[in-house]
Amino acid sequence: MAERPLRADARRNRERVLAAAAEAFAERGYDVPLDEIATAAGVGPGTVYRHFPTKEALFEAVSLARVQEHVADARARATAVDPGAAFDGFLARLADEAGRKRDLPDALAGAGAEGVAEAVAELQDALGVLLTRAQAAGAVRREITVKDLIALLKGMLYVVRTAPEPELRAHVYAVLRDGLRPPAG
Amino acid sequence: MAERPLRADARRNRERVLAAAAEAFAERGYDVPLDEIATAAGVGPGTVYRHFPTKEALFEAVSLARVQEHVADARARATAVDPGAAFDGFLARLADEAGRKRDLPDALAGAGAEGVAEAVAELQDALGVLLTRAQAAGAVRREITVKDLIALLKGMLYVVRTAPEPELRAHVYAVLRDGLRPPAG
DNA sequence: GACTATACGGAACGATCGCCCCGCTTAGCC
DNA sequence: GGCTAAGCGGGGCGATCGTTCCGTATAGTC
Numbered sequence: 001m002a003e004r005p006l007r008a009d010a011r012r013n014r015e016r017v018l019a020a021a022a023e024a025f026a027e028r029g030y031d032v033p034l035d036e037i038a039t040a041a042g043v044g045p046g047t048v049y050r051h052f053p054t055k056e057a058l059f060e061a062v063s064l065a066r067v068q069e070h071v072a073d074a075r076a077r078a079t080a081v082d083p084g085a086a087f088d089g090f091l092a093r094l095a096d097e098a099g100r101k102r103d104l105p106d107a108l109a110g111a112g113a114e115g116v117a118e119a120v121a122e123l124q125d126a127l128g129v130l131l132t133r134a135q136a137a138g139a140v141r142r143e144i145t146v147k148d149l150i151a152l153l154k155g156m157l158y159v160v161r162t163a164p165e166p167e168l169r170a171h172v173y174a175v176l177r178d179g180l181r182p183p184a185g
Numbered sequence: 186m187a188e189r190p191l192r193a194d195a196r197r198n199r200e201r202v203l204a205a206a207a208e209a210f211a212e213r214g215y216d217v218p219l220d221e222i223a224t225a226a227g228v229g230p231g232t233v234y235r236h237f238p239t240k241e242a243l244f245e246a247v248s249l250a251r252v253q254e255h256v257a258d259a260r261a262r263a264t265a266v267d268p269g270a271a272f273d274g275f276l277a278r279l280a281d282e283a284g285r286k287r288d289l290p291d292a293l294a295g296a297g298a299e300g301v302a303e304a305v306a307e308l309q310d311a312l313g314v315l316l317t318r319a320q321a322a323g324a325v326r327r328e329i330t331v332k333d334l335i336a337l338l339k340g341m342l343y344v345v346r347t348a349p350e351p352e353l354r355a356h357v358y359a360v361l362r363d364g365l366r367p368p369a370g
Numbered sequence: 371g372a373c374t375a376t377a378c379g380g381a382a383c384g385a386t387c388g389c390c391c392c393g394c395t396t397a398g399c400c
Numbered sequence: 401g402g403c404t405a406a407g408c409g410g411g412g413c414g415a416t417c418g419t420t421c422c423g424t425a426t427a428g429t430c
Contacts, residue, residue, distance in 0.1 A: 007397055044409035148356040151348050155340035163336050171333040179364020192376055192427055229379035
């Protein structure tokens with residue numbers, strides 16, 4: 001165990017690779033060749049493999065960071081005075097982020113990764129709090145489960161990713177938000 | 186021009202390839218190796234290329250058929266007495282179909298194909314009729330455009346494709362349907 | 371049944387890409 | 401400054417896959 005600390009250059013390179021990968025995956029999805037990520041990081045492919053055993057592992061590392069970011073966001077909103085607004089705020093931020101990060105839907109899908117699945121579970125918990133509170137406040141229909149919600153979010157992210165027009169996005173968001181409200185009649 | 190008619194075996198093989206491709210794309214998306222499609226069709230890869238200049242062309246042919254199927258469906262519902270029900274029916278059928286056809290979202294996306302884009306335009310027209318009538322009947326909120334609707338449909342198809350549980354699908358459908366209704370207040 | 375254009379099958383080519391190896395460089399330490 | 405282990409780079413291997421080529425088979429025609 002007792003992991004020896006990384007050499008300074010190694011740590012720097014690891015970070016560069018992560019940053020380059022985050023950007024590359026965000027812009028072009030999982031399909032970017034690994035060599036391109038390496039080049040963007042100013043590093044050889046071998047170096048990437050020194051830090052991440054596999055391309056998928058690299059993707060997972062990036063996904064993990066992405067998901068955890070939103071876990072933190074959800075937690076931060078968990079105690080807001082207005083549960084409905086807190087819920088909406090989370091959705092809005094997620095939608096906004098998705099416009100810049102092509103890989104967000106895939107990250108949420110987990111792709112069968114160990115650590116990411118755990119983070120998604122955390123996200124479920126954190127989102128569950130937001131959801132339950134919003135439901136209790138009458139801002140969201142009651143039969144929706146956290147799983148439903150995450151599925152819907154993935155759908156929204158997918159739409160946003162393939163449709164850059166802000167107006168269209170706004171409509172999609174509005175439909176989702178209103179669809180989540182308790183039915184009128 | 187004056188295309189000479191295909192030889193009998195050629196026409197049979199062409200059809201087999203199309204059928205095999207439709208099934209393969211439906212189940213596994215665009216990523217199925219072409220050789221597998223050929224094998225499933227009981228044909229060599231060369232034969233596939235005799236009928237379709239490129240793998241993408243084959244995919245487009247399949248997509249075209251898929252989209253046209255729904256164009257026909259939309260048109261058939263255009264004159265129904267209850268515009269709201271007609272609209273709902275179209276949505277429901279589309280959602281149902283998506284469960285069995287992984288490639289439907291991509292087909293709708295058009296993927297930059299000549300003929301498919303045209304079919305999607307037709308779908309827009311046909312859907313536009315359904316939409317306008319549903320809006321006039323007060324069954325769908327007015328600010329939604331056909332483009333919004335198609336984007337939302339793509340999102341729904343994506344969700345359905347990645348989530349096999351029927352209950353979850355039903356919830357997603359319900360949220361979408363209710364989100365499309367005119368807001369209560 | 372023979373002839374020919376059409377079509378078929380599948381081996382092989384080339385490009386792409388994930389991943390590994392190994393000789394060279396360099397950080398960390400005395 | 402010298403020593404050593406950690407780290408680096410990039411050439412290259414192997415697998416996958418789209419596509420092509422060409423010798424063989426067969427439908428269509430007389």
